[in-house]
Amino acid sequence: MSDNSTEKKSVAKTRNFIHELVEKDLLEGKNNGRVHTRFPPEPNGYLHIGHAKAICLDFGTAEKFGGKCNLRFDDTNPSKEDQEYVDSIQEDVRWLGFDWEDRLYYASDFFDDLYNFAVRLIKEEKAYIDDQPADLISQQRGTPTKPGTESPYRNRPIEENLDLFERMKKGEFQNGHCVLRAKIDMTSPNMHLRDPLMYRIMHAEHHRTGNKWCIYPMYDFAHGQCDYFEGITHSLCTLEFEVHRPLYNWFADQLADGDYRPRQIEFSRLNLSYTMMSKRKLLQLVEDKLVNGWDDPRMPTISGMRRRGFTPHAIRNLVEKVGITKTEGMVDIAVLEHAVREDLNKSAQRVMGVLDPLKVIITNYPEGEIEMMDAINNPEDESAGQRKVPFTRELYIERDDFMENPPKKFFRLAPGTEVRLRYAYFVKCENVIKDENGNITELHCTYDPASRGGNSPDGRKVKGTLHWVSATENVEAEVRLYDRLFSVEDPANQKDTDFRTLMNPDSLIVLQKCYIEPFVKEAKPLDYFQFERLGYFNIDKDSNNEKMVFNRTLTLRDNWTKQMG
RNA sequence: UGUCCCAUGGUGUAAUUGGCAACACGUCUGAUUUUGGUUCAGAAGAGUCUAAGUUCGAGCCUUAGUGGGACAACCA
Numbered sequence A: 001m002s003d004n005s006t007e008k009k010s011v012a013k014t015r016n017f018i019h020e021l022v023e024k025d026l027l028e029g030k031n032n033g034r035v036h037t038r039f040p041p042e043p044n045g046y047l048h049i050g051h052a053k054a055i056c057l058d059f060g061t062a063e064k065f066g067g068k069c070n071l072r073f074d075d076t077n078p079s080k081e082d083q084e085y086v087d088s089i090q091e092d093v094r095w096l097g098f099d100w101e102d103r104l105y106y107a108s109d110f111f112d113d114l115y116n117f118a119v120r121l122i123k124e125e126k127a128y129i130d131d132q133p134a135d136l137i138s139q140q141r142g143t144p145t146k147p148g149t150e151s152p153y154r155n156r157p158i159e160e161n162l163d164l165f166e167r168m169k170k171g172e173f174q175n176g177h178c179v180l181r182a183k184i185d186m187t188s189p190n191m192h193l194r195d196p197l198m199y200r201i202m203h204a205e206h207h208r209t210g211n212k213w214c215i216y217p218m219y220d221f222a223h224g225q226c227d228y229f230e231g232i233t234h235s236l237c238t239l240e241f242e243v244h245r246p247l248y249n250w251f252a253d254q255l256a257d258g259d260y261r262p263r264q265i266e267f268s269r270l271n272l273s274y275t276m277m278s279k280r281k282l283l284q285l286v287e288d289k290l291v292n293g294w295d296d297p298r299m300p301t302i303s304g305m306r307r308r309g310f311t312p313h314a315i316r317n318l319v320e321k322v323g324i325t326k327t328e329g330m331v332d333i334a335v336l337e338h339a340v341r342e343d344l345n346k347s348a349q350r351v352m353g354v355l356d357p358l359k360v361i362i363t364n365y366p367e368g369e370i371e372m373m374d375a376i377n378n379p380e381d382e383s384a385g386q387r388k389v390p391f392t393r394e395l396y397i398e399r400d401d402f403m404e405n406p407p408k409k410f411f412r413l414a415p416g417t418e419v420r421l422r423y424a425y426f427v428k429c430e431n432v433i434k435d436e437n438g439n440i441t442e443l444h445c446t447y448d449p450a451s452r453g454g455n456s457p458d459g460r461k462v463k464g465t466l467h468w469v470s471a472t473e474n475v476e477a478e479v480r481l482y483d484r485l486f487s488v489e490d491p492a493n494q495k496d497t498d499f500r501t502l503m504n505p506d507s508l509i510v511l512q513k514c515y516i517e518p519f520v521k522e523a524k525p526l527d528y529f530q531f532e533r534l535g536y537f538n539i540d541k542d543s544n545n546e547k548m549v550f551n552r553t554l555t556l557r558d559n560w561t562k563q564m565g
Numbered sequence B: 001u002g003u004c005c006c007a008u009g010g011u012g013u014a015a016u017u018g019g020c021a022a023c024a025c026g027u028c029u030g031a032u033u034u035u036g037g038u039u040c041a042g043a044a045g046a047g048u049c050u051a052a053g054u055u056c057g058a059g060c061c062u063u064a065g066u067g068g069g070a071c072a073a074c075c076a
Helices: A003-013 A017-027 A049-064 A083-095 A107-123 A134-140 A158-170 A219-230 A239-255 A279-287 A302-308 A312-322 A333-347 A518-522 A559-564
Strands: A036-039 A068-073 A104-106 A127-130 A179-182 A197-201 A215-217 A234-238 A263-267 A349-351 A357-362 A371-376 A386-391 A394-398 A418-421 A426-434 A440-448 A468-470 A475-482 A508-516 A528-531 A535-539 A548-554
Touching: A017 A049, A017 A234, A017 A263, A036 A049, A036 A219, A036 A234, A049 A068, A049 A234, A049 A302, A049 A312, A068 A083, A068 A107, A068 A219, A083 A302, A104 A107, A107 A127, A107 A158, A107 A179, A107 A197, A107 A215, A107 A219, A107 A239, A127 A158, A158 A197, A197 A219, A215 A219, A219 A234, A219 A239, A234 A239, A239 A263, A302 A548, A312 A333, A333 A528, A333 A535, A333 A548, A357 A508, A386 A468, A386 A518, A475 A518, A508 A548
Parallel strands: A036 A068, A068 A104, A234 A263, A349 A528, A357 A440, A475 A548
Antiparallel strands: A127 A179, A179 A197, A197 A215, A357 A394, A371 A386, A394 A468, A418 A426, A426 A440, A475 A508, A528 A535, A535 A548
């Protein structure tokens, strides 16, 4: 009902500077009113939350203007790429809720077209083969402040270039023997225009084209051209490609016949505090086994976040909250966490679990009796219904829900005080049992039979309501608690420090024996829950009936813990 | 000795030039609550990097500074 108005509001808020540029193009009648974008990952790693921003923007912009968005794998460097990544990327994009329909492309689909285009440029004296080694070419390129100098091979005759290029393709040369360069301007203030490389020799097996090719196009020569071949109108990318734009346009001008030109527009990438978003470094974490794979719940990868219990809706919501600009900033991880809690609070099934058990014996409750208490599945959603929770003489409560010498404003159980066991009874602590070391081993309590369901007919109130689990009727589970992987706000930007030393040693805590109400037996992997008063959890993908494993997605906000410092 | 980009509360974003700036997160109060959650009510917090200019009027336009970032991979 009110959902409609919030929907409208959020759609209106999605407007950004890219939408304005697209609207302007449309108004000027460019591209026959077409809007066509693409999401172009290189399959050299798993997608992370930063990619989610690009995905939402690419697909979102197309959708907003009734256009289309392609998925394209930018697979021009076979030495780093792999089919595993191709598969995971598709799974993750779909999971986020986007659909490229039948428009799945690979840069490698266009290798022939790119080759032909290169030949054309050679014939037009706009490209040449350079036989110099990499370091010499690099030297001649100059620096950002000093102009470059021309290669001695720059004015090679067309026929010789054609011949050499063909022999490059045929595999007559070894890696690094020569390259194809565009002939532009070695004195340009823009480094990328100083005769950029178009092709290099790489004798490597490609995950799709196998050994068909031993020369591969460079990013600048492939990307814009693929945009052109696919009919992309707006090529959205991150800020670091801003300086590439003149080159992007130069190639487009050489290639284009009519009026149609793809247009590159840049936006700032997502930076999240305490989060590492470099594929290279994430790969290193995986390879060094500092995490348990790309989908480790601590990873900022889409697959890791999925396993952790984050929802696609929450991730898309974060992207919307963060907005699209060219300002490079650092988004507080709290914004993401808020988006997750906001979503989970509305949708998560409530359940009671005890992570650190303290046994409670209800001395005046009959031994062997099991009472099924009614519990609400989700107070935010009446349609979620109710369930039964078994209540018995012996129970577990959370160890820190009891204090022998409670400070003021402690609402929970203490000697002589009365609290409510949620959905069950009022109980009063009569006796504290300790072992020889003085550690509390169990509590003896009495219950008020008249308070069944959690209210006393005499109207008396209690300060606290505790969650609990029957000590005999329960599910035993392993629970994994996660904290941030890095303990510094900007782990990517610590110069001179190995980022691995910045990792939080307490980022993963495994609790072996925890007790959860029987209800969870019916759930399946990746289902998520809110454990009353403890936080959001989901069932790990590796969980099974013999061993249930839960991941803690996030804690609940907790004022009491905050007060305690 | 360059070229390009950016600059609004702590953070991220808004603001047809025309009432000294709005929203979200975070923070802090208070109320309600069978989750110290949620919800609700409220508060604090910037005068828009600086300077000059245009204008009756500038966060927005101009110029010059300042600060930050990108660019010198046979990576993308």
